[in-house]
Amino acid sequence: MSYLKIRTIIIRTGYCLIACMALGHTSCKKDFLEVENTGQLYRQNYVKDLTTMEHFLNGIYILINGIYEHGYTASYPDLVADNLKPASATSSQLLLPHYAWSQQAEDLLEFIPSSLSMSMNSSWTNGYQIIRACSFVIEDIEKYRSENSSKADNIKGQAYAIRAMVHIKLVNIFAQSYKFTDDASHPGIPYINTSDISKPYSRQTVSKVYDNIIADLDDAIQLLPSEVTDTRYMNSAAAKAFLARTYLFKGDYTNAKSLAAEICLRFPLLKITGGYPSALFRNRLPSQTEVMYRLVPINISGNLSNFLGRFFVSPLNYMPTNDIVTLLTENRDDVRKFWVTNGNVTKFPTGAAPEVSPQPLSPASAYYPSMIRSSEMFLTVSECAAKLGDEVTARSFLDSVRQRANPSVGKLSATGAALLDSIYKERRKELCFEGIRMFDLQRMKMSVQRGVDAVFPNAISLPFYSKMAVAPIPVWDVKLAGLSQNPGY
């Protein structure tokens, strides 16, 4: 009997223990619901110090090199203006509606435009993705500043500058130029400076957008080290150059000129002996190039560089207009005449990035496109000086660019409007196919003239103040975020 009792007690105790263990195992510990997912990386748990923040910044460069600066969109400013034309008028051709100034507002969601695209929605989404990522860096880096303050400054500065650079492009694609209204009070784009996608946003005036761009670039210049060591990353010189471009577009010639002149001193023009022009698009040390910031061809996990060069080889998408061919080849001593060959664009070298592994699928994408370079700064100084009445400086900076490309040409003596025309012409020649033409025309309040070269008879000229000079705002931003649509769409 007592044995049985003892046995019962043992069983009872044992069972209680098991029960307690079961309870303990699944007890109400709060951290039971904190599950770390090891199968996938997440921003929230990956970025936790300066090193990982730098990894995230590297990721932003991948987005820029892989998706954002895509040949389709890089062609846009030259295609909708007068430097490029579609190789054929068949419906499989890319950006035909854009070329024909007949874009349509779309609800299409795509990261890369297809032949069906009627709008620039992909540039919008891709651009804002980078902007949001930069905003995250700017917001979060302060947490890790204590680790290494100067490194934090550098990372943050790059993020500011990239965020501004992307906004510059978007405001030019989706909004009329700064001078469209006297005080630039017309609708621009949302200037996004938060990574929180749940916050509402709206279109700011172009004036406000420019203020924000300038503020971001000023911050970047403050934070970035003055020494430039690798032009594959955003740096202080590039930030200043973008700021100079911004001031120029805004019509603030004084600021534009002084900033541009500073860059011209630090990054002299690349001479023919130094490899000009094809070395512009190769990876060189900062001391051996005039490029302040360049892209890198990549072939990384779904992010594949498809730079503009690829669209000039088989299958041929774009061709130079007769206009630009004439301009580039008008002087047989001008080395830039090789930028077009047999009616094709050959400005960008192929296979010019042998150090990259794995190589982009097309060798025609294997080069380092320039995002901003000294030639533009020289021409900016020249243009600003001319506008400000200092024609000597204007001619001198213009001649540097002219004579660099064609040592046989003499000094220019033009003045007044003729001088400005020469500057504009040189700017068109030097920067052709580099994604700025339409924006120049717009800021100069000039019409687009294609003449008999036009592929479509109804797309021969686009007067200034045309509604169709800017792309429609994506339909979902109009419908869901309440943005105003551009007139005409």
Added chain:
Amino acid sequence: MQKYQSTDLCNLLPYAPNKRSILQLKKLTRIFKLTTLIVTFLCLQASAATYSQLVTISANKTPFKKVTDAIEQQTDVKFIWHDELLELSKPVTLELNKVPLEEALLTLFKGQVLSYVIKDQYVIVRTLQPLVVQPASWGDPGNVKGRVTNEKGEPLSGISVSVKGSRKMVVTNDKGEFEIDGVEGNATLVISGVSHEQQEVKWKSGEGVTVVLKDRVNELDETVVVAYGTTTQRANTGAVTVVKGEQIQNLPNRSFDRSLQGLVPGLLVTSGSGQPGGGLSNFVLRGIATGGQPISGETYRNPLIVVDGVPVTQDPLEVSGSSSGPSASNPIAQLNPSDIESISILKDAAAISLYGSKASNGVILVTTKKGKAGRTMFNFRHQTDVSERLKEIEVLNKDQYLELVYEAYRNSIPGIKDSQIKSDLISKFPYQVSLPGDTSFYPASDWSSKLYNNAAVTVVNEISMSGGNEKSNFYINLEWIKQDGVVKKTGFDRKSIRFNYENRPASFLKVGLNTTLSYNIQNYSSGAEAGGVLSLSPLNSIRDANGKFIYNYGWGFGSSGNGLRANPLAEVELNINRNTSYRGLSRIYGEMIFLKHFTFTSTIGVDFIANEAKQKVDPLLVISAETVSGIGKITDVMVRNANIISNNILRFNRAFNKSHSVNLLVGQEAQILTRKHNLIERRGLSSNPTSTQVLAGTTSLGGDDKQTLLSYFGQANYDFRNKYLLSGNIRSDGSSVFGDNKRFGTYWSVGGGWVVSEEPFMKRLNKKWVDQLKFRGSIGTAGSSAAILNTIQFDALTLVSYLNNVAVFPDRGKPGNPDIQWERTFTWDAGIEVSLFNERLRIIADVYNRKTSNLIASGVTLPGATGFFSITDNIGDLRNKGIELSLSVEIVRIRNFSWKVNANWSKNENTLTKSFFPERRVGNAVNKVGYAYNSFYLKRWAGVNSTNGAPMWMDSTGKPSEDYNASKPDITGKIQPDGFGAITNTFSYKGFELSAMLYYQYGFQILYVGNILQNDGGNPYVNQSKAAFDRWQKPGDIASNPRRLLNGLPPGSAIRDRGTESSTRYLYDGDFIRLSNVSLSYNFPKSIFSRMRLMSLELYIQGQNLMTWTKYSGQDPENMNVFGVGNFLYPQQRSFTIGLKVGF
């Protein structure tokens, strides 16, 4: 009933004098040799019914037993009784001379306290007064001893005896005896068994108890498994439908989800494809109540399935599912339906809210079989099914096909010569050269007979062993199934074992184990249905002149001109598509009774699946969606899914002074759900490796998900005199899926019932014909988080290397959403349950309204300046309201014959009541406020312009227009049916049972992808359905199909006819009625099988999917995907079954 008969016989045999029975057995064996089983049975049945023997006995105070022995000797009858009855018998004095047996028995029992019944050749002796006999010798105070018998006086084993208001419970042993310690005087004992009516008996201290239980004629008191416990139909306050294991055991389906079609009001089951062991396209209870779009076989919409307390995985095992139909694999098919004792389908808030955040789609509780105390029983079942394909769409023969092809050429290229057409065809299709210059096409191949197996055989064998005693019980089942699919080289094989065991090491303690393991091999087909074999051009011969496969076709199959398509027969022969799954589902539990009224239960359960999915594309064949052959591919996907659940529950049960009964429950539960997968792929096979060859490939996809859930819940039930029932539930669920601030969701419900028939006034009025009249109602909430992954709150990154440094970049498509909220469903339900005329008529009706708020959907469009396209987010609200009606009536109930009709009808109306988006489109469907979730959104077809044969659509002004763009899409139909149900007629005559089920579904549309079979020449080289032959040919023709144009291009134009684009042209009403099952079974009478030393014997035949009546002209109305698109899916089958069940 039948089950019970077999058990009681088992208990009886040892008491019966068995000399004769051995003799009889020998006799029987001889007969066996002479004739077939069925004939045997018929003969014996006849002879048993017509015995008439004479008895001669002279007795004077002779013991009763001696007289009966004498009768046994003189006749074929045998007396069956229990020894105790002998003590009650009085000595007999009588004089009989050649008296008929019936008369002899009458005389014999005169003056006895015993009575008898004659059943076949047995005389079963029982007490005259069926109730309480109280032998004074039994029992000490506090210790109840007793015995339970049936009305025949036979001991009942495995009957549970509990003390009301406490948790004391014991089970009777094989002599029907029980003993309970420590019982208070004047306690009430509750005696209940599965096949007997429950009875309550007052116990007086110091007395023994004998209880006679009536056989159950009454379903109201059957145990119903509900959330974390059991109740009875009588006392239940929730809307619950119970399906018994035996109702579905014989169906030729490998998974029980399929078998529930038509059996459960409110539960819509659409099989989708006919793939053996495959998934379902609809498994939806009371309408869609979740925002998740199951675009690749996901199971968000499915009810939660809980097997023996363990929630089971239903998600497909492939890493990427199919968008054209349900997934090839279905984890539910890995569980043997034969192991199921019962399935409870919980529908309203009162029933489901105890499952909280996973319950808003309803809950299905599956309880597996248990051994019963008593003799160890063996059951063997064999079943053979033979299946054939259901009807196929008729396509054109070679001549008709060529007529259409030539016509398309001539219409598009006026003036083209026949020789030019032929030479173009020769350049596209295989041909033979019989003489130089004499080229001809191969004769049309008979794909149907080569690709399909019209007598696909399934063999099922299983043997189970079960039994136990008052301390423990067990059930073991071994099963082996080999199913061949109707598509050659497809099929599903399963080997499973189940072991359920329960032990009571002490009176206050119970521990148990439910476990099953299965090994499953599924061979599915990718080519045979997906590519639309029907569309194969008759010019594409299976084999060339040398008898070798023509491996790939360039034209005339699928979408022509986009490169090669593999020969589907060669795919079947050479490719491999195989899922090998290992499933383990186990639960271990312990239950402890303490402080009289308390019970503590602790459970740990595991659901484990390992699946190896192997796909091989032979290098001779082109890889699907690619253009060149000669590459070959082996893909090996390993998926491991392991879910662990642990819960601890404390119950309190107490009855207060007869009238009030209270039971309370509090519990805590934790779950860990993990899933890992790796995909290894090897391409560029230079040789042709065997599928088993170890792969040296690259891991191209992998993932590792983990989710945890932590819950607390409580329940209170109150019952006043079985008249007023009240229940309340509350559950708080925390999930790692959600962000910190939204982590816990709380769900509750309140339910009540009023059993009017228990009211004294009703009892007085209607006692004779009202068995039960109950009103019940409930309101409450439940949730769903199934459509979200654990990672929802985070922004995914991809890790790469950039300029010799590490880089991580945000995934472009998937922003995190830390603010996402639980989907929440608020339900009210009102029901009435009526049972009349001694259970001959039962009606259960329910009306409900379920409102789901915060629908979670993926792919919710974001404005572009967010930098993303879409997000998973809460998108709006949805309402389901409906009626369910089920009726069961026994129209005829006479001695040996009954005719019973079961009918049910469910109607559901699904409406999107709120949306943050004006029109969210998902393929051909739209989600628009005021319409059903996922309604068809199509342009309206306006027929053919009879002057030029051009296709037309209704433009925005309502006029026919040839401009497709001028037409605006409109809501033109819905995917989920308005209503569905089934009518089952069951006829029983003696051991025979014949039943026939008609299943119907109405009020929905199917968008038939038959546009490939009716393509107006847009895809000119594929074969066409017979319907395509009616086409416009010349001005004035009134035709249902437009002009045929080569590639859709009119002469000299670059603008195609767009007749085949999405429109109502291909939208059909899907309404159908199906004779889904007819079965005939025969239970051999005891007289036969007992002589064979068997406990039961049943033979059955059945036909499944025998007839379908529908206007839909596609493959089969069930061959559709979740978005209502009638695809070319694995064909549905008609099958015929023969089966045998033996118990011994």
